[in-house]
Amino acid sequence: MSFFMNSGANQSVNMQNMAMAEQELEMVSDLFNRIVSSCHKKCIPTTYIEGDLNKGEAVCIDRCVSKFFEVNKSVGTKLQQMSGAGLPM
Numbered sequence: 001m002s003f004f005m006n007s008g009a010n011q012s013v014n015m016q017n018m019a020m021a022e023q024e025l026e027m028v029s030d031l032f033n034r035i036v037s038s039c040h041k042k043c044i045p046t047t048y049i050e051g052d053l054n055k056g057e058a059v060c061i062d063r064c065v066s067k068f069f070e071v072n073k074s075v076g077t078k079l080q081q082m083s084g085a086g087l088p089m
Contacts, residue, residue: 031072034068035064035065035068038064038068039060039061039064039065039068042060042064043057043060043061043064044057044061
């Protein structure tokens, strides 16, 4: 039997899964774009001297990305705590 010959219930579940996957992809893409934009502004000068990152720029970007994820995780945890306690966000 073909994968396309699913019952109606399976099709709605698959559509829900597809919508959730699309939303997750959009969120990950947005996060990536914000990290790139923020860390690029902070770590890489606007006048490019070399084609590759130098050691200082690479270290700065590593730290920037790490801090970005750390803050993102902290904010997410705090929002979950606030929503669980019924506090307004």
